[in-house]
Amino acid sequence: MQSARWVELVLRVPEARVETVSDALQALDALSVTVEDADADTEAEQALFGEPGLPPPAAGWRHSRVAALFDTPAQAREAAALLQVQDFFADSVIEGLRPVADTDWVRLTQSQFEPVPITADFWIVPSWHEPPAGAHTVIRLDPGLAFGTGTHPTTRMCLRWIATHGMAGRRVLDYGCGSGILAIAAAKFGASAVDAVDIDPAAVAATQANAAANAVNVRAGLPEAVNATYDVVLANILATPLKVLAPLLCAQVASTGHLVLAGILERQADELRAAYAPWVTLQVHDAVDGWILMTAQRT
Structure with a gap:
């Protein structure tokens, strides 16, 4: 079993406060801040991204779950205490702390990218995979900035x-x-x-x-x-x-x-x-x- 390496402070934040709360968490030395739809996988889930070339249906989710990563539980608890006394935090809720396991992020990322068949004998293959049998033409390509x-x-x-x-x-x-x-x-x-x-x-x-x-x-x-x-x-x-x-x-x-x-x-x-x-x-x-x-x- 993987041991906990970090801890996340998890908050529920209304749309209008997400940017302010995120900025405050970064000022409180959060290692990272992520935002997701708090209503995901429910009937209230809200599509945020539209088709290419069209404006997004909304600027943000009605309710967002904000997760801030900290080195230690003490840092996360201190950040929570400081947020709770701020005026801008009045409509937000602290959902709790959760441990984050020490993860081999490189291996996890690589596991998400498999060889891609274009035709029966033409494949796009990441560098960490062997080409499939029958792949006569192969492009070696790893995910990158472009x-x-x-x-x-x-x-x-x-x-x-x-x-x-x-x-x-x-x-x-x-x-x-x-x-x-x-x-x-x-x-x-x-x-x-x-x-x-x-x-x-x-x-x-x-x-x-x-x-x-x-x-x-x-x-x-x-x-x-x-x-x-x-x-x-x-x-x-x-x-x-x-x-x-x-x-x-x-x-x-x-x-x-x-x-x-x-x-x-x-x-x-x-x-x-x-x-x-x-x-x-x-x-x-x-x-x-x-x-x-x-x-x-x-x-």
Whole structure:
């Protein structure tokens, strides 16, 4: 049995007081402060996050459970005593203290990420796993700061398109590369040249590191580095920036080249078709869990 290493002070706090109470806990030397819906798993549970591109249904939960981590029970009790005499704490309740076991956080985090199948023989595999039997093409990728580990439907659809559309000898652009997973896949499937760009320098660095870890050649940089046309242009972003980027992305597609767009909800298909209509005719190529992959080919 694991021994208790830390202790949590658990509070029930109304929506209007969460930020103030959280700030006070941090000032009282809490190691961390977490907030969750106190009504979770009940009929009163409240959705806080909406669909991409839409405002959230609410700014916060009606009742929040705030848990502050402390080194010792004495510190937690002292923090509770100091909070109880503050005016802003009048509508809050102290639910108690609970021990927190000493945990191997690295192993716990790793256990949440398993190999991801894209096709029968193409898999995304974290570095701490052995590739499954029959995985002929493997991308080694660990969770990191940049988006794209192969678990989201938009990423899987893009990877499936790459795996089934013959990259050999093609020039490929991954626009909004995140982790670089699409660029790496294109290189793995034989692309002759792969460029990957992102507005976030952390994504560029992640792409460079992940490409090196997979022993493929990907040229990563900021968007202004792009000054060529490509046989395949991939962009897995979201619908609103994809609409804004329509003229730029279409200008990067070579004659007879392919444009592959993801990060689009099914209800946004007509918006994207209209935005790209002056240059190409977009079609829905794939759909998973309410998300779609749209593609076009220059004629």
